[in-house]
Amino acid sequence: MKPRRTGKSAEVARALASVHRERREQRARERVVRRARSLGWLDASAFGYxxxxxxxxxxxxEWVRETPDHACWRCGVTRVPFEDVAAGCAECRDRVMACGGVPIHGVVRLGRYAPPLSQWVPAIKQRxxxxxxxxxxxxxxxQVLDAVATGRIPKPDEVVSVPVHWLRRMLRGIDHARTIADEAARVLGVPCSAALRVPLARRQTGGSREGRLDNRRRFDRGGSPLMVPKGVVLVVDDVRTTGGTMRDAASALAEQGAVGFVMAACAVADPPSRASLRQNVDKF
Ligand SMILES: [Zn+2]
Structure with a gap:
């Protein structure tokens, strides 16, 4: 046991001890900050924000999903008030909605790509x-069940999400489209399969013409032959902008034997033409 010091020497010892303690604590704080910075990316991907x-x-x-009559059932863009969309809206009426000869029965969405959905939906993958x-x-x-109830689209037999490259999925710590698709499939009572994947490597040059065309494909068959989709497939993604990504996914699924598609996205971005049309109507 240390002898108890008294008077001035004890005071000096206490002051020194307090200085040492402060320095120790400061170093510990700096260590925590350093570690947080260096592991930030891992934290975000592996443990979640x-x-x-x-x-x-x-x-x-007070957010509620919109009713199906807010959007064009055929292409998913926002319906302008009083617009007759029985045969599609002005954007899609003259377009054949099909992919690889397989019909696209309709597009289901929760809402327009605007706040708060435009803040929430990207955060699923970013955070x-x-x-x-x-x-x-x-x-x-x-929402899909509500759309099926209107009688315009058939009930999907299977759900497939737009795939994410494995490296991207690992860095993000989430397959956002799969997370959304899994839950949607559970509500619909149908299986959700990993029928697609992003090719590991795409050769850009060389090979035959067919080979080059094949290399240009964005998605290919994923997993085992047991995952080949059957019937009407619900293709799920987080956001639909031009529809190109979902069309690429549908093309790959059409080759595997899907007989119809329903596209579903949390938010659909309106084309500029539609936005200006809506603004004109809003003036009234
Ligand atoms: Zn339309």
Whole structure:
């Protein structure tokens, strides 16, 4: 046991001890910050960000999914008030909705790509927000059921999500489209399969013409032959902008034997022509 020091020497010892303690604590704080910075990317991908509860957020924002008559059932763009969309809207009426000879029966969405969906949906992949992915996936499943109830689209037999490259998925820590698709499939009571994947490497030059065309393909068959889709396939992605990604996915599925498609996205971006049309109507 140390002898108890008294008077001035004890005071000096206490002051020194406090200086040492402060330095130790400061170093520990710096270490924590350094570690957080160096592991930030891992933290985001492997452990997820701390994100708010999606259900609470939806409740606070008083958000509800739109009714099917807000959008064109055929192409998914926002319907302008009083527009007759029985045979499609002005954007899609003259277009044949098919992919590789297989019909696209319709497009289902939760809403237009605008706040709050334009803030929530990208955060699913950027911040590995699984909770929001599951919540919006459930809503999307219910929206598909509502659309089926209108009698315009058939009930899907299977759900397939637009695939993400494995490296991207690993770095993000989430397959956002699959998260949404899994929950939508659960609501619909149908299987969700990994029928597609992003090719590991695409050769850009050389080979035959067929080979080059093949190399240009964006998605190919993933997994085992057991995953070949049957019947009407619900193709799920987070956002639909031009529809090109979903069409590429559908083309790959058409070759595998799908007999029809229904496209579903949490949010659909309107083409500029539609946005200006809507603004004109909003003036009235
Ligand atoms: Zn349309």
């Amino acid at each position: 701390r994100m708010p509860s999606a259900a609470a957020l939806l409740h606070d924002a 590995a927000w699984r909770d929001m992915g599951v919540t919006l996936g459930r809503e999307l499943g219910l």
